[in-house]
Structures are given as C-alpha cells and as structure tokens.
Amino acid sequence: MRRPALTVRRPALTVRRPALTGRRLALTGVAATGTALAGALVLVGCGGSAASGAELSVGASYMPQPVSADMAAGFLTITNKGGTKDELTSVTSDSAGDITMHETNGGAMEEVRSFEVPAHGQLVFKSGGNHLMFEKLKHRPEQGDTITLKLKFAESGPLTVEMPVKSATYNPSTGH
Numbered sequence: 001m002r003r004p005a006l007t008v009r010r011p012a013l014t015v016r017r018p019a020l021t022g023r024r025l026a027l028t029g030v031a032a033t034g035t036a037l038a039g040a041l042v043l044v045g046c047g048g049s050a051a052s053g054a055e056l057s058v059g060a061s062y063m064p065q066p067v068s069a070d071m072a073a074g075f076l077t078i079t080n081k082g083g084t085k086d087e088l089t090s091v092t093s094d095s096a097g098d099i100t101m102h103e104t105n106g107g108a109m110e111e112v113r114s115f116e117v118p119a120h121g122q123l124v125f126k127s128g129g130n131h132l133m134f135e136k137l138k139h140r141p142e143q144g145d146t147i148t149l150k151l152k153f154a155e156s157g158p159l160t161v162e163m164p165v166k167s168a169t170y171n172p173s174t175g176h
C-alpha cells in the first residue's frame with residue numbers, strides 16, 4: 001500500500017523511457033519477450049500473486065478539437081499498478097480509419113509500434129510528447145463529442161476508453 005506514492009513521482013521519468021523501449025522492442029521483439037517472461041517468473045517466486053501480471057487503468061484522456069477530419073491528436077495516461085510490465089500494442093476506434101502511436105524527438109515525430117507500460121509506473125501520452133494520431137476520421141470531432149477507443153496490450157486484456165473532445169486549446173493542467 002505504499003506504492004502509489006512511488007508511482008506519483010515517476011511520470012516525468014517514464015515519459016522518455018517508452019520511446020527508447022518502443023524502438024528496441026521493434027528491433028529485438030523476441031529478446032524483449034524473453035526478458036518479460038523471465039521477470040514474471042521471478043515475481044512468481046517471491047511475490048505469490050504475480051500471476052495477475054499488470055493491472056492497467058486509463059485516465060486523463062482527451063482529444064483537442066482538430067481543425068479538420070484529416071488528422072487529430074489524442075492524449076491519455078495508462079497506469080500500471082501491477083508488478084509486471086506490459087506493452088500497448090494497438091489503438092483502434094470506429095471513429096477513425098487509422099490510429100497510430102507517435103513519439104516526439106526534438107520536434108519531429110516518429111511512429112512507434114508499441115509502448116512499454118512499466119510495472120508500478122505509467123505510460124504518458126501528452127501534448128508535446130508521445131501522442132496518438134487519428135487519421136481518416138469519419139467526421140470532424142467537435143468539442144463535447146466522445147471518441148470510443150480500444151487499447152490492446154501484449155499481455156493484458158483490451159481496455160475501452162471514452163475520450164472526450166475538448167477545445168482546440170485545452171490544457172489538462174488548468175482544465176480549460
């Protein structure tokens with residue numbers, strides 16, 4: 001029960017890690033999977049309840065109202081209260097023909113195939129950093145709309161997210 005205090009401090013650190021890990025996983029997927037399995041086995045040995053793996057939840061999701069239906073960005077935070085890491089492998093929605101995951105490096109963005117959700121940590125998508133990119137939207141999302149997303153993970157079951165569309169200039173830290 002002391003762990004939440006730890007996870008609160010981590011976001012600043014974890015923002016950068018998924019970017020590196022994402023690329024590494026793309027290159028050495030087999031090796032990475034082997035590491036994840038080894039980690040899980042160690043936890044079974046000393047923890048007891050590690051069979052449950054990652055415990056994922058999603059918060060702080062929003063989409064700034066885009067200028068057109070051609071492209072929109074989306075942000076959210078995935079929290080893992082479990083002792084096993086997981087990987088976000090895809091995001092889909094009936095509202096968009098295509099959703100990709102991007103990281104931002106020195107102002108340039110790059111598509112990433114998967115993002116790690118660290119054990120007892122967070123995967124953060126936020127303005128200026130990692131983001132979801134929506135393309136081929138059925139129609140232009142407007143403030144007040146809700147976009148339903150399905151997140152898929154390497155280990156955990158899928159999560160459904162109701163992402164609200166906010167104003168074009170919405171700032172989550174001020175709430176407007």
Ligand SMILES: [Cu+2]
Nearest residue numbers: 102109131133
């Ligand atoms: Cu992008």
